[in-house]
Amino acid sequence: MKNFTFLDFAREIGKHITVNYMMAKDSVKKRLNGEARDGLSFTEFTYQLLQGYDFLYLNQTKGCKLQMGGSDQWGNITTGTELIRRTNGGEAYALTCPLITKADGGKFGKTESGNIWLNPEYTSPYKFYQFWLNVSDADAERYIKIFTELSRDEIEAIMAEQAKDPGLRPLQKRLAKEVTCMVHSQEAYDAAVEASQILFSKNAAEQLHKIDEATLLDLFEGVDMFKISKSDLDGSVKLVDLLTERATVFPSKGELRKLAQQNGLSVNKEKVADINEAATDALLLAGKYILVQKGKKQYYLIIAE
Template sequence: MIDFVAELQWRGMIHDIMPGTEEQLKKEMTTGYIGFDPTADSLHIGHLTQIMTLVHFQKAGHRPLALVGGATGMVGDPSGKSAERNLLSEEILNHNLNCVKGQLEKFLDFNCGENSAEMVNNYDWFKEFSFLEFIRDVGKHITVNYMMAKDSVKKRLESGMSFTEFSYQLVQGYDFYWLNQNKNCKLQLGGSDQWGNIVTGTELIRRKAQGEAFAMTTPLIKKADGTKFGKTEAGAIWLDRKKTSPYKFYQYWLNASDEDAANYIRIFTLLSKEEIESVEKEHQEAPHLRKLQQVLAKDITIRVHSEEDYEMSVKASQILFGKSTTEDLVTLDEDTLLSVFEGVPQTQISKAMLEETANVTDLLSEVTDGLVFPSKGEARKMIKGGGVSINKTKVEDANQPCDFKLLQDKYILAQKGKKNYYLIIVE
């Protein structure tokens, strides 16, 4: 068996570990779980640390449980929050649960024998649990003093905390107890902000069942420049391609700083220590080639999306940096094309207008209302100087007819100079 703790240690993925955890993992195949919050219909890259923890756990020969919180999602975890969250309906939660399940199945093996991963939903054991039963059978084992000593509670008491949120650690603690009794689960893993909730579970198992359970947390990922990991100006980086295109996903990792990339490649890839050190050495010899970022972006884009999406993202990246051809542009699918050129100036014209346009000079000035050039004279001057391209092919003649092939049967990509792009949508 691979030494799970040692593997996570060299990757920089351990924050806290309860005494005895390492011995338990070396003694036998152990069942461990991580909870995932179904407040959205997709996980984002902030969840990837926990997903990778379960991946390493399974690779080390242990049995991972992924708990999706159908019940806890109705309550709301106060950890790290400054305000109480909006509670979701059962219908929305169920939709979110199914989406999250599909994403986790891309990483974990649910059909590999005795250490197959399993998905569990805490709503299954809470739906028939009455409030009176809960406070009698669970609440009596944990004191209010114990609960109030937790950082997640202390931080929120000043701004006000509902009983619903206060009770969250008991609900999560009971999850661990239930899994311990019904699935022989002895370990809970999570982010460092979950330590208090996790330890409440080990305490409940000790007091209610005289059992022994263990806890381990990973550090919260921080970017070297102090900005929040996983966030951009456009928002979170999602694992769902409809929310974050594979191209933008790939670009996020490609644009990581050297310091962040050295951290991420340990946490988010399955490359061995020797492989990573080899890549780092190569990167140090020629930092301008950004080898670390390229290896990181390739590995993670293929695993979250696919090899095809990775290749499409590379092609799309090359288009913006002038290393591509018309053939590369033609092979981009519509979603990638729009993702690459999101934010560039755009305009719409009809097919009839395009057919009636005499030449490319008219198209890039009058027909598109001065989108690319304010006048025909300026358009002709720049075409003559070799500074204009249509669909990545240089325009040689100012009187060239507009008979070029449309991208995806509806787009024309105009380029002025090296960096100025314009998208003409032909409806």
């Protein structure tokens, strides 16, 4: 489109598609019939022409004959096939599938919130696994049929288990396993499961030192963070000073001392017995982080830079 002016577009593309044709689209009729509070903007009305031209351009320059999408794109895609037919008489086809929605009616898509990417740079394997593990029972029943290669008999057996004891969530667990292994790997799945169990594991301290930075940050997403200098971990600073002066996790040494005496202070999931011990870089997780825990549920991350 970069060298295509609006006037050129109106003259060369607009002449092939009538307003009557555009008005006949279900997406347009629904908006005009009052289903949308704000009516139909010019941008929304002409979007089908823009997407149709996109298909035409790919057809002419790349030999593209098929455009696929969700069922909500049927009108836009068929405008493209019609534009190709009327412009150069070429072959073009549309293939759509039922739109996959979530329990709240929202659709999967990069413009929606709370969605996932296949690329681990955008959604880590841990978050990917957690997404499927936490879907509703109704969604799990649908998704396991759509996104896995399990047989009908296997799925029905898992659904029967779910019906007996929904609290065990066998549908979600199997769905999360199948999809995570398919998209990432068995190893990524195993690591995600292990990370999920860290907070409740007796070997949490050992496991924390094994997980990567991305998983660590996902695991403790949303907790308060404090920054310190790596030079603070040269052994010259006591742990009590690190947690009250360098990083103000505690407002006072008295509060920290009292919590430690009550056995309620942990660093990297290990109880702190001596608050006067030297803080060194041996505390670092993923070479950069220290996890501090107050009581059972309050977590803080210290970042050493």
